[in-house]
Amino acid sequence: MANVKTRLGDTELVSLDAGRFPYDGGAMFGGVPKVIWGNLTPVDEFNRIILTLSPLLIRSGSRSIVVDVGYGSRHTEKDLKIWGFDPAITVVTALAAEGLRPSDIDTVILTHLHADHAAGSTSDGENGVEPAFPNARYIANEVEWEAANNPDARSAAAYRPDDFVPLERAGLLDFVGDSHDVGDGVSVGRTGGHTAGHMAVYVDTGARKAVYPADLVPTRHHVRVPYIAGVDLFPLEVIESKKKMLTQAAAEDWVVILDHDVAGNIGRIVQDGKGRFAFRDAEA
Numbered sequence: 238m239a240n241v242k243t244r245l246g247d248t249e250l251v252s253l254d255a256g257r258f259p260y261d262g263g264a265m266f267g268g269v270p271k272v273i274w275g276n277l278t279p280v281d282e283f284n285r286i287i288l289t290l291s292p293l294l295i296r297s298g299s300r301s302i303v304v305d306v307g308y309g310s311r312h313t314e315k316d317l318k319i320w321g322f323d324p325a326i327t328v329v330t331a332l333a334a335e336g337l338r339p340s341d342i343d344t345v346i347l348t349h350l351h352a353d354h355a356a357g358s359t360s361d362g363e364n365g366v367e368p369a370f371p372n373a374r375y376i377a378n379e380v381e382w383e384a385a386n387n388p389d390a391r392s393a394a395a396y397r398p399d400d401f402v403p404l405e406r407a408g409l410l411d412f413v414g415d416s417h418d419v420g421d422g423v424s425v426g427r428t429g430g431h432t433a434g435h436m437a438v439y440v441d442t443g444a445r446k447a448v449y450p451a452d453l454v455p456t457r458h459h460v461r462v463p464y465i466a467g468v469d470l471f472p473l474e475v476i477e478s479k480k481k482m483l484t485q486a487a488a489e490d491w492v493v494i495l496d497h498d499v500a501g502n503i504g505r506i507v508q509d510g511k512g513r514f515a516f517r518d519a520e521a
């Protein structure tokens with residue numbers, strides 16, 4: 238695997254290869270029967286499918302913004318066994334392939350605080366847990382922060398506060414509400430659905446728009462409105478937010494960058510006469 242990039246005017250968008258991991262197919266496809274989803278993507282003997290860890294790098298003018306940071310480098314042996322990813326591949330190795338060091342990143346946007354999106358925010362240093370991006374401001378949603386620090390029984394295993402609480406102590410976190418302008422054409426908007434405080438990231442160069450829906454639309458298969466992951470906390474909110482986003486994305490031909498799709502992460506959305514959405518890969 239490798240990073241994949243596209244351009245939006247003067248802005249470069251890079252889908253970063255921060256690794257891949259096997260994940261329970263039923264958890265990913267929720268109420269969709271296996272006889273259907275089992276034909277969409279390869280399945281292993283444990284009923285798992287492969288997901289990518291694909292943070293987004295946005296380079297615009299002097300800005301280098303990273304959206305989500307994968308699992309990072311703080312793992313126990315048990316973590317590695319459960320999650321089954323290669324610890325040698327991280328957002329940091331993916332950025333190095335773009336000629337960037339962690340210290341070059343000025344902004345880290347966390348769409349939500351689940352470990353596969355936020356654990357790479359910090360790394361182990363000489364003085365304990367340190368920010369992995371020492372010169373960055375980190376942006377997180379205030380609703381998500383509350384939920385991640387006081388998780389319900391269902392969400393507790395998905396959050397690792399040890400990875401993100403040090404950011405707050407270091408004064409590096411900026412908490413945002415329903416929407417926030419990050420500057421240079423980049424903004425965030427709360428979608429809810431996957432988690433209450435889940436956010437999508439938008440890029441608008443004036444000529445064309447792009448969106449990183451994160452776990453609102455984790456793979457191309459999830460553009461189908463009723464395809465809702467079993468792990469989504471608010472399924473009806475997923476439907477509303479997804480419909481609204483994809484209707485606009487199809488009408489205005491947005492670039493869409495997916496966070497977990499093993500078949501390819503950059504494309505666009507089309508809508509047929511019956512209103513159904515489909516994902517089309519960007520031309521190489």
Ligand SMILES: [Zn+2]
Pocket residue numbers: 349351354431452
């Ligand atoms: Zn998630």
